Amino acid sequence: MMLIEETAPAAEALPVAALREHLRLGSGFQIAEDSAETAALTxxxxxxxxxxxxxxxxxLLTRRFRMQLDDWRDRLGQPLPLAPVISVQGISIEDGAGTVTEMAPESWRLLPDSQRPMILPTGVILPHVPRRGSVTATFTAGFGADWAAVPADLAQAVLMLAARYYEDRSFEGSKGAMPFGVSALIERWRQVRTLAGRGSREMR
Structure with a gap:
């Protein structure tokens, strides 16, 4: 499977001020508000x-993704690798020879589950994907466009982890470790994800 992020969160949606305040409270020192420091916090x-x-x-923040599969994982329903999914913009099938066919919107529907959203057929099964072909789905996912829409525990986990990155900026060795407090905050949101179909490609 290939998963491509087509859009990125806007800089103004990021909680830079909240992170600056979190760092000040944790260290007791005022964090500079110059452009270089703001860029670093971002x-x-x-x-x-x-x-x-x-x-x-x-x-966490709404943006658009493109997922490409060699085949459906299950023609009764294809799980999407991210949640929450707001909408699916389109699904197309490439036959392996360069011909791309858009699936009619009335032939499928989105099941917007908070843990495991799926693309379901409105008929019996999803259409056949040729052996050398692929299927591509474009979808929008995220809790919201601004930071206020992010669940409180996930928002706090981000601030704590960003603060750790800031504090350890001169020591690269600790950046691979997840602080216990962050792990505890995100635990209820974690899930085992089943992603791709036939001949799973590397996730990017």
């Missing part, structure tokens, strides 16, 4: 968000 937040999303399969 980078740590993006890294923390990416890590939390990878651990949970939940998209």
């Amino acid at each position: 980078g740590y937040l993006r890294a923390a968000i990416a890590t939390i999303e990878a651990r949970t399969g939940k998209v």
Whole structure:
């Protein structure tokens, strides 16, 4: 499977001010508000968000993704690798020879489950994908467009992890470790994800 993020969270949606305040409360020192420091905090937040999303399969800030599969995992219903999914913009099948056919919107529907959203056929099964072909789905996922929409425990986990990245910025060795407090906050959101279909491709 290939999963491509087509859009990124806007910089103004990131909780830079909240992170600056979190760092001040934790250290007792005022964090500078110059452009260089703001850019650094933004980078740590993006890294923390990416890590939390990878651990949970939940998209914190709304954006668009494109998923490509060699085949459906199950023609009775295809799980999507991320949640919550807001909408599916389109699904197409490529026959392996360059011909792309868009699936009619009335031939499928989105099951917007909070843990395991799925694309379901409106008929009996999803259409056949040729052996050398592929299926591509474009969808939008996320809790919301601004930080206020992110669940409180996930939002706090991001701030704690971003603060750890900031504090350990001169020591790269600790960045692979997940702090216990962060792990505890995200535990209820974690799930075992079943993603791809025939001949699963590397996730990107």
